Amino acid sequence: MEDQVEQAVEIALSGNVDTNLKQQAMAFCNQIKESDDGWQVCLSLFMSERKRSPAVRFFALQVVDDALVKRLNGNNKQLNDSSLSFVKEALLSYIQREYSPQNTSETDAVFMQNKLAQTITYFFLLSYPHTWRSFYDDLIALSSIGGQFQNARGLQLFLRILLSQHDEIADTLIQRSNDDARRNVTIKDEIRVGDMAKLANAWREILIRWTNREDGYLITENCLRVIGSWVSWIDISLIVTPQYMQLIFGILGNESLRGAACDTLSEIVSKKMKSVDKIELIGLLNLPQLISQLPLGSDPEFTEKVARLTNVVCLDLIKILDESQLPPQLIDSAENLLQQYMPFAITFLSNEYDDTSSEVFPTIADLLSLLRKEKKRNRPLTPSRLAMVGSILNTVILKLKYDETMSFHNGSDDSENEFLEIRARLRLFQDAVAAINENLFMDTVSNVVLDCLSKQDWREVELGLFELGAYSDGLRNAAALPAKGQENSRAVILLNKMLLRMTESNVLSIGHPAINLQYMELVVKNPKFFEAHQHLIPQMLEIFVSSIGIHSSYLQVQIRAWFLFYRFIKLCKMMIGDIAETALNAIGDLLVIRAELASRDDNESDISELGASDSDNIDGRLYLFEASGLVVSVDAVSDDKQLALIKNILNPIFTDMEQSLPRAPEDPRLALQVHHDIMAIGTFARGIADGGKNVTEPVRDQFILASRAILVSLETLSGLEIIREASRFAFARMVPILGQSILPEIPILVTRLLSESSTPELIDFMSFLGQLIHSFKGEPGMFDMLDRILNPLLTGIFYSLSISANGSTDEEIQQTDMKKAYLAFILAILNNGMSAVLVSRTNQSLFDSVLQSVAHYTTTSNDSFIKKMGSSLYPRLEEIRGKGIQ
Template structure:
């Protein structure tokens, strides 16, 4: 035992020699694992004088482990040894040692650990050798001869801990256990015997001890109430719910220091699983509502939360009873049961409303479950009766009033700019992970939950919701207008205005369908169809929603000096943008607010950036209506149309400019795009568009030119990363270089964003007609050509910087739309510059860009694409042939495979597949097709395999036709073992630029027979091809379609080859071969796919 003490002390010592510490730990583990180590530890634990607490804790851990995991090694003798040793120790430590009004000097964690060990022994012996467990324990609790007549406090303390441990080991269903079937049966049997033999006596003892300790020790009384709460779930409820016990518990609700525990105990009683009618009777007996009405809970928020949880659980139980006894779904219950349950619910609602309005959010949230179920009951009533009765409407309005009241910001809370809608709509706001105030986060989450209840109420009664919100919004705005008229507008509470605007934002959600802002006479569609609501004309009478919006715009509320008000003002203007189609006279008030310090110039960054995004949305929805104000708008925001590129003050080693994010600027690109949207309206004369665009773009062109001149001095070795161990700080030349490049990136992105606002020239019929008539793309095109030229200069100068390559690709992606065919001369230089030093992920993003070019220009881009195609493919193969270094690189290569195949698929879809078989590229066709073939057979990525088979299908449809003699030659060549398509296949006879529609793919026919046909049979037969997987089934469909396509293109030649050569070569039986050929020949594509699967 001395060794155990020394080992524990050494193992836990922070100053011990590491080698000795390891030896000590190993020794302790040996003691735990040894067959008889527990005996030494048990002896050491009960020894007098006592060992150190750390040693005794270790000893109990060893004892616990034996009683928990090695019970098969404990025979009756050893279990009896445990029992006798435990009881002797209890007698000595908790009964004989000391007077009865003091607690044991043992640390609480040791008492808990010992109580747990006793509970484990109880579990092993109660059904066999220790059936008198509770009698033995209770006899030690009884007053001793030398006592004052009170129970033994030390023993009560231990016994209560043992009872809690018994609950954890035997009863509690919330504790995860890995019990066997036998152990579960044992637990059930223990509970059954306890219920029959000991629980009635325990319940009496609990009552007696509660009566004693309510005056002697409130801590013990609180522990007793917890025990009653956990045991009541499985014992006879009448042992607890009787006059003397319930009266005692209710009395505790009046005692400040113990009332929280009493409330929890009542909650546990209410939650006890019972049949509906029994539970209804229990609730009637308890009369909780009457008791709660007598309580003063105003001064203690923690107690209010406890009572709120009690009310919530009581309400949930009543709602469940109401649902179970609903005569519409279950007629087996007495007819009085359902209305009785609803009567209890209605009596509980006033208390629910009180808690919903509570200043403490935790109290409010505690009753959300009950509220949700009440609304569900109203939904059932409405569905049953067709409409809500008046009684429910009254309650519904009271609930709505309480919800709205709780949506208001608290007096001690500060507002932060978080978008009302959340999610993707939160562009330009402070992210919730950036809000440091936990209370604010909790409030925002609670507000979202309240909003869900609002949605439920709006569904139940849209008219009630509309009437209430209209009144709440207009009354607040009217009060503000009146105060402003008297010169006291500042006296309005921002919380009231914020709430009113928040409600107005939600207003439209109470209206089914598209919000209506003005009254229009409904008309019936053709043939007596659905009622159609026409768009009302300007000046038509406004609906309640329209009235609120008109009042908001004309009230001047956006000028209220609190950021929440203007922020919500803009959110509402964007959500209900169609309102301004009806009342364009309200647009000036909104635009004025947008362009001044309330919006785009707001001093608070979060409000300002959010306004940039919302102005884009407003402009996008109402661009034609805003045209009369364009010049004023541009003059007002010219100072905002600038770029401020900022970097951290110190750039640490590992910093990479290409991965650095400037979220403020990213949001500002919406503002630049909005400017492009407004300038590009067809109703604006071309020359005026040119003048507006010049004013906006010229400063950027000038600044970029200056930046490029300064950039020529940047060291050639610089590429935007800091790879050495030196931190780069502001003011140093290297920092200045990076800042210069970053600023240039932002300016290029700004120009691209402006271009993004312009329409697509290729799809704009009016622009195309003007270009055809004048031979010019228009004045604005000349500006965008300057943008293209300076972008290429920037790319040529700084192509080693990934951010410049990225910005160039982005800008040209937008210029393609603006310039149409005029952009083509710039593409070779652009693509060459982008490919020179691109990374894997850049190539992943570049390939879709090339797909966009191909889709836009189709065959007109063939001559340019012809020269760029294979260098691009070589770059792809260069990366795909590399061994990935780490997970990130592996994922990047997976994405590159997908982008590569998508690019090839896009060429076929854009009728540009001939670029693969020109004189310049035809010799590489075999290499490209082999890569597609490889990915088709690779089942490690099923979607990629499906994509590859899709490309092969496109290739067959494009190049698979030929005359009978050629087909026979192909089949014969394969039958004789000759190779089909090789990497050196000639493209002779094809047009040099691929513009000849009659180009052939030399060798493709042999490739079909030698490779494509083969994998259509081999891939489905692979062991890892899972027909139970949905994606694999789609691949199988592609394969079936591919075989059908070859059959259609090659005809009898293919069918003969299949039946006479290929299928026999893979040992397909003749009868099955004949059946397969007939299916391939006679079934249509859809039928054959089904047959093939």
């Protein structure tokens, strides 16, 4: 049978056998696992003096493990006490044979040792302490020669078993059943009482004997790992003794083992205990003296571990200081200790390696959080704490700078992205300092900004601009800084001083994209400054439209600058004045639409699924069209000039649509081009509507032409969802310009949209109609338009609502949203004096359907909003029917 198992496992794992044969082998292996006596065959196979392949022996132990785990869970009655006794003798016999010092054969591979340790651990859970009280004595004996821990083979297995035991009975990251948790508590109690002292002594003797041996690295490392894992639940006084600590501190001088020793110290300090005991422990360890003597810096990995140790200590001290019911003497002790450790934490924060810096982030965050709480409790910063906060702020600022090895890619490089993530976290620390002591924050940051703006290194200048942005954001958002409107506050005066220095500086001559981008961001973030310094606006406008901004040779900077230029125009539109036409001329070359289609599969012929390529950039370019709409609508532009400028922008779009449409149904790129043209019209219209200038009749005529061009496009390409979406978007944006003039176009729009519209599109369109009804209530043209479109619209809505969701959550949500939009649309009709349209000659045949649908959705829906809205609508609809409005 053993040979059959071996053969089956090897076939199952082979990649060069017949599929049917492989399936048969796997079925046989599963049969062995499930059979009552399979574990016996596999245990015998594993123990055989003729060693099988590692894969076969690993499988054998898996089968034994499954049997032991089933017994642990009470599901294996075949593995009775007699069987367990047999397993014990078999395991002891095997390890005494294979792990004795007399055995000169090759040791099991590490993964096999770990698997054997796991099997022994499962058996330990079943037998300790009742049937195998001498478990640890037997293992210690196995590891010894003449009473000394000299059997390297046995020691390795001994330590691996202890590590496996911790995972099973004490690892807090593993969730366990209540029964398992109770069992583990009992086992740990038994270990503490009966075996813990001898185990602690054994570990100490192992460290003494093996630390400095050439072949002792792995044994010493695993022994340290055992101590570090077990210390969380044993009596710490067994470990924290002068002799033990001297051993571990001594290992810190061993280059190959110091990392493991540092991890062990971190686990010792992390042990949960009362505050008074924790302070005593930290004081006893006297780690500051030790850390100051360690060779930090040459080994980044070890430095990171020491940073982690420092973080563990500081977190405990900060937690103690945050407790409210502690005697003053204890608080003073914790404060004194924290003052000793924080310089190390701040040094690690400044480390060139972000992994090391990140290790102390929790300490910095918790300390600043504590100090913010202290401020809210009206407890002033002591001089020592103020110095500590100042040191943190200075260190954070230095860490915020791009280092010499890093280039600017505006977030398109992995290493830069990691830096930007770290920078965002550091920025939070800086904001916390601002909330703790605003004067310290303002003085420090303003000095840094003013100093950096005088430098020529792009990294220095970028840091200054970044800090200026942080200061500006803080002034707007941080509760600790002066509120908005305090124009004469010291904080605002400092901000204006820094912004003025920026505009007077020569930093843009450096020509670095990071500087240019930060500069423009700051201009947009601080409109109040430019309201007070309007003479600077032409200078800023020139910067935006130059190669620094919207014409930058750096594509990512250019695209971002398009948005920032739009924001600048929107914020300063009332101050642009006579330079409006100059601004428009400067961006004219960018108001050109060139659609670029995303790469498609050669077999993909359906143009209903269109997508723009990453280099298409239409979303960014639309900001320029909206900015153009704002520019042509400032009061300084005469009506005649406005009309000419609008024609200059719209006519090329009309021409492009006229040329593209004939071939667009067959050419996906041209269809996408038409989509972009429609979006440009709608976005340009939004800019004009937001510009504030009264719309003249000639301007309105231009957008009537635009609406008709869109309707022609929609008629040709109504099968494309992106064209339908763009058309709805553009019409909604033209409403403020066209006013009632848009109403005659709406029935045509509805007819062409309803022929293809999906449920989400109908939802959006009902919202658009609701806005129209509200905007033009009482206007005869609105009633006539609504009367014409209501019947086909309601027919489309009812059809969409009649389609049952296929069980998917998304479709159910969509159906609910559709019902809400429908009820809101009916409510808009009633609330805006249009109820007569529901029972007009054109629509009265549908009125009963409307009434019944409202009643149905109200009574059947589980959504509270639908129930509430339907309940309010139904009586009003009944009243309309009762009055018999014709």
